[in-house]
Amino acid sequence: MAKGYVVEPDVGFVRDLQELGGDTLKKCYQCATCSVVCPISPDDKPFPRKEMIWAQWGLKDKLIGNPDIWLCHNCNDCSAYCPRGAKPGEVLAAARNYSFQYYAWPKFLGKALANKKSLPWLFAIPAAIFLFLIFMAYGKTSAEPGKIVFSKFLPVLYVDAVFIPTALFAIVAFVIGLKKFLTEMNGGTMPPVGGILKSLKNVLPVILKHDKFKECTENKDRYYGHLGILYGFLGLFVVTNLVFVMMDIFHMEDPFSLLNPVKILANLSALALIGGLAVVLYNRWKTRETSGLGTYYDWLFLLVLLGVALTGIFSELMRLAGIGALAYLCYYLHLICIFFLFAYAPFSKFAHLAYRTTAMAYADYVGRELPVEEGESEGSSSEEEGSKE
Ligand code: SF4
Ligand code: SF4
Structure with missing residues (x-):
């Protein structure tokens, strides 16, 4: 006689999902309209209907270790058509937000980023570090009278002393979290790194071209918005590394001319x-109304990114205008925003870049998703088909 399947709901998990932005999940009555209208869901075991029932039943392991929540690109076509207003797009976003905490290392930082009450001290840490360094640097270097030079206000070595360990910490935290994520998606064993890297090569062009975002019908503008954010961010990332090389290795001095190619790239990226x-x-x-306003994670990430771009531009404008106090204040705020963005990246919405990329590579590896136009796929490297439903 076949054994019955005992559902053991995790009530706390359902509550967590509701608090993380999935407050409408109980409204779903399983009509499956969402899975039909989703433009990127595969025909085989489509999403997000099955994820909705897992969310309602509190099946944490099934939902969180499921690559499909990451194959969703949050276009919210499903939410627009849902007859019950269950906002499946937002429920999947809440499940992704839960993942940042679930796989986070160290755990306390994952919890802190999820909790609005922790926000003041999360900002206070970089604010205190940079204030201390500015105090330490005071009087040791000075710019020529009338000139505003950020590297005299806070020497490059001091900035490096903060950001190099910060970057290393974020890389280690990402590696630990992503390893756990891959192991869970793969049913408890780590898939071969070589296979995942091969699949990563297949999916990178899809990510860089934003092909999946193009398939949305309800929020078409989102494609351009997301593209601007991705390339703006990548441009600023390249600029940061070039400036590091120019100042630390070639000992070039700031400020750079507005016609300097690195400066042009920085301004265009911002x-x-x-x-x-x-x-x-x-x-x-x-x-x-149809898709919801987004989650706390969404807003925190978007506002910090906006903070990075605006404080960067204003510090430059104030420098050009010769208003030293405002230029240095904007630069100080700029450093705080950059620290927030990178130090907390593995625990914030920023992490979706790494988690979605990993899930897409894993999906390609198991043959879950075709990374390029159907029929042109280079194919997956595993025998396993479909998700773990
Ligand atoms: S989320 Fe909405 S569209 Fe999807 S199955 Fe539930 S009720 Fe139907
Ligand atoms: S938000 Fe868009 S991609 Fe995600 S499940 Fe809904 S329709 Fe599909």
């Missing part, structure tokens, strides 16, 4: 980032 953020924020507001 504008792309601000433009992309404006589109995404406007889109969020426009679709608030």
Whole structure:
């Protein structure tokens, strides 16, 4: 006689999902409209209907260790068509937010990023570190009278002393979290790294071209907004590394000319980032009735990114205008925002970049998703088909 399947709901998990932005999950009555309208869900075991029932039943292991929650690109076409207003797009976003905490290392930082009450001390840490360093540097270096030079205000070595360990910490935290994530998706064993890297090569062009975002029908503008954010961010990341090389290795001095190619790239990237953020924020507001306003994680991430771009631009504008006090204040705020973005990256919405990329690579590896146009796929490297449903 076949054994019955005993469902053991995790009531606490359901509550957590509701608090993380999935407060509408109980409204779902399993009509499956969402899975039909989702433009990127595969025909085989489509999402997000099955994820909705797992969320309602509190089946944490099934939901969190499921790559499909990451294959969803949050276009909210499903939420627009859901006859019950269950907002499946937001429920999947809440499940992804839960993942950041679940796989986080160290755990306390995962919990802190999820808790609004922790926000003051999360900002206070970099604020205190940079204030201390500015105090230590005071009087040791000074710019020529009338000139505003950020590296004289806070020497590059001091900045490096904060950001190099911060970057190393974020990399280690990401590696630990992603290893746990891959192991769980793969049913308890780590899939071969070589296979995942091969699949990563297949999915990177899809991510860089944003092909999946193009398939959304309800929020088409989101494609341009997301593209602006991605390339703006990548541009600023390249600029940060180039400036590191120019100042630390070649001992070049700031400020750089506005016509310097690195400066041009920095300014264009900041504008792309601000433009992309404006589109995404406007889109969020426009679709608030059908898709929801977004989660705390979404807003925190978007506002910190906006903070990085605006404080960077204003510190430059104030420097050009010769207003030293405001230029240095904006630069100080800029450093705080950058620290927040990178030090807490493995525990914030920033992590979706790494988790979604990993899930897409894993999906390609198990043959769950075709990374390029159907029929052109280079194929997956595993015999296993479908998700773990
Ligand atoms: S989330 Fe909405 S559309 Fe999807 S199955 Fe539930 S009720 Fe139907
Ligand atoms: S939000 Fe978009 S991608 Fe995600 S499940 Fe809904 S329709 Fe599909």
